Amino acid sequence: MLFHGLSAFPITPADERGRVNIGELAGLVERLGTAGVDSVGLLGSTGSYMYLSRAERRRAIEAAVDCLRGETPLIVGVGALRTDDARTFAHDAQAAGADGLLLAPVSYTPLTDEEVFQHFAAVAAATDLPLCIYNNPGTTHFSFSNALLRRLADIARIVAVKYPALPSPDVKTLHGELQSTLPEGFAIGYSGDWNAAGAVLAGGVTWYSVVAGLLPEPALKLMRAAQAGDAAEVQRINGHFEPLWALFRELSSYRVVYAAANGMGLCRADPPRPMLPLPAGDQQRVMQAIAALDQV
Amino acid sequence: MLFHGLSAFPITPADERGRVNIGELAGLVERLGTAGVDSVGLLGSTGSYMYLSRAERRRAIEAAVDCLRGETPLIVGVGALRTDDARTFAHDAQAAGADGLLLAPVSYTPLTDEEVFQHFAAVAAATDLPLCIYNNPGTTHFSFSNALLRRLADIARIVAVKYPALPSPDVKTLHGELQSTLPEGFAIGYSGDWNAAGAVLAGGVTWYSVVAGLLPEPALKLMRAAQAGDAAEVQRINGHFEPLWALFRELSSYRVVYAAANGMGLCRADPPRPMLPLPAGDQQRVMQAIAALDQV
Numbered sequence: 390m391l392f393h394g395l396s397a398f399p400i401t402p403a404d405e406r407g408r409v410n411i412g413e414l415a416g417l418v419e420r421l422g423t424a425g426v427d428s429v430g431l432l433g434s435t436g437s438y439m440y441l442s443r444a445e446r447r448r449a450i451e452a453a454v455d456c457l458r459g460e461t462p463l464i465v466g467v468g469a470l471r472t473d474d475a476r477t478f479a480h481d482a483q484a485a486g487a488d489g490l491l492l493a494p495v496s497y498t499p500l501t502d503e504e505v506f507q508h509f510a511a512v513a514a515a516t517d518l519p520l521c522i523y524n525n526p527g528t529t530h531f532s533f534s535n536a537l538l539r540r541l542a543d544i545a546r547i548v549a550v551k552y553p554a555l556p557s558p559d560v561k562t563l564h565g566e567l568q569s570t571l572p573e574g575f576a577i578g579y580s581g582d583w584n585a586a587g588a589v590l591a592g593g594v595t596w597y598s599v600v601a602g603l604l605p606e607p608a609l610k611l612m613r614a615a616q617a618g619d620a621a622e623v624q625r626i627n628g629h630f631e632p633l634w635a636l637f638r639e640l641s642s643y644r645v646v647y648a649a650a651n652g653m654g655l656c657r658a659d660p661p662r663p664m665l666p667l668p669a670g671d672q673q674r675v676m677q678a679i680a681a682l683d684q685v
Numbered sequence: 686m687l688f689h690g691l692s693a694f695p696i697t698p699a700d701e702r703g704r705v706n707i708g709e710l711a712g713l714v715e716r717l718g719t720a721g722v723d724s725v726g727l728l729g730s731t732g733s734y735m736y737l738s739r740a741e742r743r744r745a746i747e748a749a750v751d752c753l754r755g756e757t758p759l760i761v762g763v764g765a766l767r768t769d770d771a772r773t774f775a776h777d778a779q780a781a782g783a784d785g786l787l788l789a790p791v792s793y794t795p796l797t798d799e800e801v802f803q804h805f806a807a808v809a810a811a812t813d814l815p816l817c818i819y820n821n822p823g824t825t826h827f828s829f830s831n832a833l834l835r836r837l838a839d840i841a842r843i844v845a846v847k848y849p850a851l852p853s854p855d856v857k858t859l860h861g862e863l864q865s866t867l868p869e870g871f872a873i874g875y876s877g878d879w880n881a882a883g884a885v886l887a888g889g890v891t892w893y894s895v896v897a898g899l900l901p902e903p904a905l906k907l908m909r910a911a912q913a914g915d916a917a918e919v920q921r922i923n924g925h926f927e928p929l930w931a932l933f934r935e936l937s938s939y940r941v942v943y944a945a946a947n948g949m950g951l952c953r954a955d956p957p958r959p960m961l962p963l964p965a966g967d968q969q970r971v972m973q974a975i976a977a978l979d980q981v
Contacts (some may be wrong), residue, residue: 407767417748431849439793440767440792445842459808470735471705471736471958472958473701473702473958497736498730498735498824499824499937500960504960505959507958507959511958527795543715548887571729601974641795660794661768662767662800663768663790663800663801664794665797
C-alpha cells in the first residue's frame with residue numbers, strides 16, 4: 390500500500406549554491422509525519438530534484454529518513470537525464486533508507502517510447518524497491534501512451550503511476566482508460582492538486598500532493614473526504630482551497646509553495662535560479678489564500 | 686564575425702559512463718578545421734552537452750582548442766538547468782580558450798520570460814566572451830518572444846541568436862520579423878539543417894549545422910551557394926542532401942549523425958543512454974543517404 394493515499398511532497402530548502410538546509414528540511418518533513426500523511430514524496434518536482442547534486446540528494450534523503458523513523462513511508466524521486474545517473478540515485482535512495490522510488494522520463498533530446506522503456510527497466514533493476522512511473526509532460530516533455538504504460542507495468546517492480554489529473558468529469562474517462570490498460574492492483578494515482586480530489590472520487594487511489602507537503606492537515610481532510618466518496622464534502626473543502634488553486638494555476642504550484650513556506654516562517658529559501666521568488670504582491674496573495682484554509 | 690558563416694557542430698564521442706574519448710573528438714574537430722568551416726560549435730545539443738559533467742565538458746573544450754590552434758573560432762555550449770552551473774561552465778569555457786558562448790534556456794520547471802532574462806544576464810556577466818542566444822524550443826521547451834529577444838539584445842555581450850529555421854517561403858517572414866526586432870548588426874542565424882540554406886538565402890548570416898559537424902565539405906558547398914544568393918545551386922545541392930534531411934526529420938539529426946559517425950569509422954560511440962543507437966536497418970539507410978552526397 391506504499392503508493393496509496395495522500396503522498397505529501399515538500400520543497401527542499403537549499404542555499405543559492407544548491408546546498409540543502411537540513412534543519413529546515415527536517416522541520417518540513419517532521420510536520421508531515423506528525424500530521425499523519427500516508428507517505429512523504431521527497432525530491433519530487435516540488436522538491437527540486439533536477440536542480441540538486443547527487444551528494445545533496447543523498448543528504449536530503451538521510452535527513453528525511455531520520456525524521457520519519459520508519460513511521461511514515463518515504464518515496465524518493467530519482468529522475469536524471471542520464472540512465473546511469475538515475476540508477477545511481479536509485480541505489481543511493483535505497484542505501485539511505487527510502488521505501489519506494491518515483492521516476493520521471495526527464496529529457497533534453499526528445500525520447501522515443503523504446504528509450505523510455507529501456508530507461509525504466511534499467512532503473513527498476515538497480516534496486517529492490519517498488520517504483521512509481523512519474524508522468525509529468527509539463528516538465529519532462531514526454532507523454533506516455535497507454536501501450537507503453539502497459540509494457541512498463543509488466544516489469545516486476547513497477548507497481549504504480551502518478552498521472553496528471555484532468556478536471557471532472559473528464560477524469561472519469563481517463564481513469565477508466567487507465568484501469569482497463571493496467572493490470573489489477575496497479576496503483577493509479579494523480580497529481581495536479583486542484584483536480585486531484587475529483588480524480589480520487591473517480592477511483593484514483595493516490596493523491597500526489599504539492600499542497601500537502603506544506604499544509605498537510607487541510608489536504609488530509611480533503612483526501613479523506615474523497616476517499617470516503619463524499620462528493621459534497623470534497624466540494625465544500627475545495628471551495629476553501631480555490632483561491633490557492635487559482636494561484637497554483639496562475640503562478641505554478643512550485644513558486645507558490647516556496648513563497649508560502651517562507652511566508653509561514655518554515656524556511657528562508659528561494660527556488661534555485663533561474664527560478665525567481667514571487668514578487669511581494671504575489672506573496673501577499675499567497676498568504677491570503679492560505680488564510681482561507683483556516684476554515685476547512 | 687564570430688557568429689557568421691557555417692558553424693559546424695560535432696558529436697562528442699564518450700563511453701557509457703560519459704567519459705569523453707578525446708582521441709575520437711580530436712579527429713572529428715580536426716576534420717572541421719581542415720575543411721575550412723567558419724567556426725566549430727562544440728557541446729551543442731548534437732554535442733550532448735546536457736549529458737556531460739563539468740569535468741568532461743572541460744576536457745572536451747581543451748581538446749578542441751588544442752586541435753584548432755586558434756585558426757578556426759570555437760563556440761561552446763554552456764547551458765545548464767541551474768544559473769550558477771551555467772556561469773561556471775561559461776567561466777570554464779573562457780579559461781580553456783573558447784572564443785564565444787552558446788546558451789540555451791534549458792528547463793525542467795517551465796521558466797518565465799523574466800527568469801530567462803535574468804539567467805542570460807547572469808551568464809553573460811560571467812565572462813568577457815560574446816554570447817549567442819540558443820533558441821531551441823524542441824529541447825528547452827522555452828519559446829522566446831520577440832520582446833524578450835529585444836531585451837536580451839541590449840545586454841552588451843549578447844550579440845547573436847541561433848533560431849530554428851522555417852521552411853521557405855515562411856522563413857522570409859520570420860527573418861524580416863527578427864530583423865525588425867533586433868538591433869542592426871545583431872547576428873541572426875539558423876538551425877534545422879534541411880531549412881537552413883533557405884534561411885540564409887532569406888538573409889540569415891549563420892548556419893548552425895549538425896551535418897557540417899560530420900560532413901563539412903558538402904555542407905560548405907551548400908552554405909557558400911546560399912551566401913552567394915544562388916538559389917538554383919542551393920536547390921541542386923539540397924536535392925543531394927534530401928535523403929539525409931528526410932532521415933533527420935524521421936529519426937532526429939542527433940541519432941542519425943551518431944550512426945553516421947560510427948558507420949564512417951570516425952568513432953565507436955553510442956549516444957548517452959537513455960538515447961539508443963539506431964537499429965541496423967536504419968543505420969544502413971543513413972549510410973545510403975550519405976553516399977548520395979558524393980555527387981554534391
